[in-house]
Amino acid sequence: MNTDVQRHGWLYWQLSDAIVLTERALRHIPRNPELLIFSTIQPVMFVLLFRYVFGGAIKLPPGVSYVNYLMAGVFVQTVAFGSFTTGVGMAQDLQTGLIDRFRSLPMSRAAVLLGRTLSDLVRNTFTVGVMLAVGLLVGFNPQGGAAEIAGAIALLLLMSFAFSWVGATVGLAVRNVEAVQSAGFIWLFPLTFASSAFVPTSGMPAGLRAFANNQPITHIINAVRDWSLGVPVGSNGWLAAVWCVGIIVVFVPLSVRVYRRAALK
Amino acid sequence: MALEPNRPAISAVALVKNFGKTRALDGFDLEVAPGTVLGLLGPNGAGKTTAVRIFTTLLEPDSGHAEVAGLDCVRDAHRLRTQIGLAGQYAAVDELLTGRENLEMVGRLYRLTRARARERAIELLEQFGLADAANRTARTYSGGMRRRLDLAASLIVTPPVLFLDEPTTGLDPRSRLSMWDLIEKLRDGGTTLLLTTQYLEEADFLADRIAVIDHGRTIAVGTADELKRQVGGERIELTLARGSDLDAAAAALVPHVDGSVRIEAETRRLSAAAEGGARRLADVVRDFDAGGISIEDLAVRRPTLDDVFLTLTGHGAEETGEAEEAA
Numbered sequence: 001m002n003t004d005v006q007r008h009g010w011l012y013w014q015l016s017d018a019i020v021l022t023e024r025a026l027r028h029i030p031r032n033p034e035l036l037i038f039s040t041i042q043p044v045m046f047v048l049l050f051r052y053v054f055g056g057a058i059k060l061p062p063g064v065s066y067v068n069y070l071m072a073g074v075f076v077q078t079v080a081f082g083s084f085t086t087g088v089g090m091a092q093d094l095q096t097g098l099i100d101r102f103r104s105l106p107m108s109r110a111a112v113l114l115g116r117t118l119s120d121l122v123r124n125t126f127t128v129g130v131m132l133a134v135g136l137l138v139g140f141n142p143q144g145g146a147a148e149i150a151g152a153i154a155l156l157l158l159m160s161f162a163f164s165w166v167g168a169t170v171g172l173a174v175r176n177v178e179a180v181q182s183a184g185f186i187w188l189f190p191l192t193f194a195s196s197a198f199v200p201t202s203g204m205p206a207g208l209r210a211f212a213n214n215q216p217i218t219h220i221i222n223a224v225r226d227w228s229l230g231v232p233v234g235s236n237g238w239l240a241a242v243w244c245v246g247i248i249v250v251f252v253p254l255s256v257r258v259y260r261r262a263a264l265k
Numbered sequence: 266m267a268l269e270p271n272r273p274a275i276s277a278v279a280l281v282k283n284f285g286k287t288r289a290l291d292g293f294d295l296e297v298a299p300g301t302v303l304g305l306l307g308p309n310g311a312g313k314t315t316a317v318r319i320f321t322t323l324l325e326p327d328s329g330h331a332e333v334a335g336l337d338c339v340r341d342a343h344r345l346r347t348q349i350g351l352a353g354q355y356a357a358v359d360e361l362l363t364g365r366e367n368l369e370m371v372g373r374l375y376r377l378t379r380a381r382a383r384e385r386a387i388e389l390l391e392q393f394g395l396a397d398a399a400n401r402t403a404r405t406y407s408g409g410m411r412r413r414l415d416l417a418a419s420l421i422v423t424p425p426v427l428f429l430d431e432p433t434t435g436l437d438p439r440s441r442l443s444m445w446d447l448i449e450k451l452r453d454g455g456t457t458l459l460l461t462t463q464y465l466e467e468a469d470f471l472a473d474r475i476a477v478i479d480h481g482r483t484i485a486v487g488t489a490d491e492l493k494r495q496v497g498g499e500r501i502e503l504t505l506a507r508g509s510d511l512d513a514a515a516a517a518l519v520p521h522v523d524g525s526v527r528i529e530a531e532t533r534r535l536s537a538a539a540e541g542g543a544r545r546l547a548d549v550v551r552d553f554d555a556g557g558i559s560i561e562d563l564a565v566r567r568p569t570l571d572d573v574f575l576t577l578t579g580h581g582a583e584e585t586g587e588a589e590e591a592a
Contacts, residue, residue, distance in 0.1 A: 028361045097357035106346035107374040
């Protein structure tokens with residue numbers, strides 16, 4: 001039986017394979033409603049807890065309401081934690097032998113990773129939408145114009161895609177579903193909490209503040225926040241974009257490498 | 266691409282593969298003629314799966330040379346993947362996709378058009394008795410159904426060479442028979458098949474030739490009959506009432522059997538190859554009676570994988586395995 005390999009070029013098939021696997025992972029979403037529900041409830045819970053429990057206790061620059069401050073942090077944190085799912089998905093595919101099936105097929109190697117990261121981008125878009133709605137219900141009132149809001153959303157999606165590749169790399173390196181979840185907590189908790197997500201970094205001890213001010217999550221949060229508050233974004237915008245692109249440039253080839261090695265075991 | 270009739274469809278020369286300090290393959294050789302079925306027989310941990318993974322490009326050997334359908338398993342890996350199908354003991358199906366979606370996905374990854382992939386999926390579901398379950402997610406399938414779906418996925422493009430890694434391990438007897446049936450049909454259709462198994466009777470039933478692998482090496486190759494002849498066909502096996510009789514019993518047994526007598530002291534059991542064993546039993550019993558040796562249990566049986574191993578390697582199949590069932 002003939003396949004259509006000869007009729008199209010290399011790039012066409014890279015994309016075609018990626019689309020097939022993106023479709024596959026998207027089909028999973030409604031069939032695993034527990035995952036979707038919990039991965040949506042968690043950020044909604046964060047919005048509500050921080051808004052109402054800490055909201056009154058946290059000192060902010062005058063004129064900024066805590067809910068307006070908080071939302072950027074919760075958006076970014078949620079997107080960062082979304083990379084868990086990518087890692088868990090990769091580890092699952094390794095454990096169930098599906099990766100072996102894929103590797104025995106005359107298909108693109110990168111497509112297995114691209115399918116996951118693209119479908120997780122779709123899922124994250126949905127989650128961010130839900131959170132935005134909840135935020136608006138509890139008083140979130142973005143001040144930025146359409147261009148700024150679009151910039152903030154574009155940055156969140158870019159970050160979602162970048163962090164998914166980190167998640168995929170971790171998932172393939174760790175290989176075990178439960179361990180991937182624990183590993184995710186270990187690198188994501190410090191990264192998201194030692195940042196400007198929930199409190200201004202000015203109140204942190206010097207060493208921690210230096211870390212928090214210069215790590216990617218803070219730049220991304222600050223950019224999203226400035227855009228949503230409608231204040232000048234300064235260097236945060238391009239620093240955040242550079243970080244995201246940098247993560248993609250490093251982790252795409254790295255995860256493909258780890259994929260090759262992981263599958264060879 | 267058709268296989269060349271005079272060239273082995275599958276060949277391995279001196280394959281070596283180490284995992285850390287464990288040597289999984291240690292100079293593994295194999296040759297499979299086109300259109301034939303080879304049963305790769307061995308206990309757990311013997312290197313069967315490692316060999317299959319090298320042939321299917323999932324692993325690269327540390328040294329040695331492997332070829333499938335005339336293509337080098339390392340250098341021509343990508344082209345080789347268009348020529349092979351793989352189905353394994355861990356049925357690699359997507360639990361959250363339906364049977365039809367699983368096959369369509371694999372079809373499209375084989376670069377069939379969407380329409381063709383769909384057509385082919387429906388054909389295969391029909392052929393594998395899964396038409397009724399086509400639109401159910403695979404997580405609702407039984408073990409046997411999963412294996413069939415996995416096998417169907419490996420046949421999307423009817424590859425000339427097919428690898429089945431322990432296709433029946435863990436299946437209930439009915440599913441096993443239905444799997445045998447499917448494999449026979451593939452054999453009749455002219456597919457070259459490499460089938461790994463722990464079960465002698467499975468290799469016996471399905472394979473044209475059997476290669477026995479142990480500690481990463483091929484230790485015997487031949488038809489089932491050839492191997493059994495090496496082992497000695499039927500065996501007499503008897504259990505004594507008293508352990509103290511073991512030596513006397515072994516001596517009394519020698520004239521009635523072919524080759525040496527195996528003694529298992531803990532179970533007070535003696536066994537030995539004896540072609541036409543049933544006819545010889547009467548003589549054995551008479552001699553034992555005359556010697557005052559009382560017998561608790563007495564049987565004539567066909568050789569098992571264990572016998573093949575004991576004869577060929579001097580150790581049982583279980584000893585080399587990793588604590589799973591061996592035969």
